[in-house]
Amino acid sequence: MTEQIRTPQGEKYPALLRILHWLRAVLILSLIACGWYMTGRAEHDPVAGFLYPGHKQFGLLAWLLALVHLVLRWRHQATLPTTPAALKPLEKLLSHGIHRLIIALTLLTPMLGYAMSSSLTDGDGVPFFFLSHVPEILPKNDGAFAAFQMLHRYSAYILLLCIALHIAGTVKHRLQDRNGETDVLPRML
Numbered sequence: 001m002t003e004q005i006r007t008p009q010g011e012k013y014p015a016l017l018r019i020l021h022w023l024r025a026v027l028i029l030s031l032i033a034c035g036w037y038m039t040g041r042a043e044h045d046p047v048a049g050f051l052y053p054g055h056k057q058f059g060l061l062a063w064l065l066a067l068v069h070l071v072l073r074w075r076h077q078a079t080l081p082t083t084p085a086a087l088k089p090l091e092k093l094l095s096h097g098i099h100r101l102i103i104a105l106t107l108l109t110p111m112l113g114y115a116m117s118s119s120l121t122d123g124d125g126v127p128f129f130f131l132s133h134v135p136e137i138l139p140k141n142d143g144a145f146a147a148f149q150m151l152h153r154y155s156a157y158i159l160l161l162c163i164a165l166h167i168a169g170t171v172k173h174r175l176q177d178r179n180g181e182t183d184v185l186p187r188m189l
Helices: 015-039 046-075 089-119 142-176
Strands: 126-128 131-134
Touching (some): 089 126
């Protein structure tokens, strides 16, 4: 078994991971806001008709970026900053749990949206920028659509809650221990 070499506290994440972190944050929060806004509009509203295809495309992009993020984390795992030793055991548990949930939900939520869109009987498919439509692998079934719609909505809400907890933890440690060991914000800047 090979021993992993870890960086000392205070090191930054690799530049590509930092860029991906902030890009994904903006993308995911925008997707949640867009989803919330467009689902509150009338069924044949032209604004909603404009937003739905973009939401689908950027949702697939978020899913692809989540995959890239996982690959990069795996490739750089030996050089990533370690969890601050000064964190209390409950804080470590919460930090690891929230991070894992965010990663899982950034993979799951777009796939539930894809399943929802591809199972809708009268659906127009899932476009993706330069492709007219992503192949639909699910049969058309409005009952399945309703189930996927509910799962997509609740997974987005849970993802938003996890992001809020992630931000709250970062802000707490920034204010409580500015430039100290548990102030992890500089790692991502």
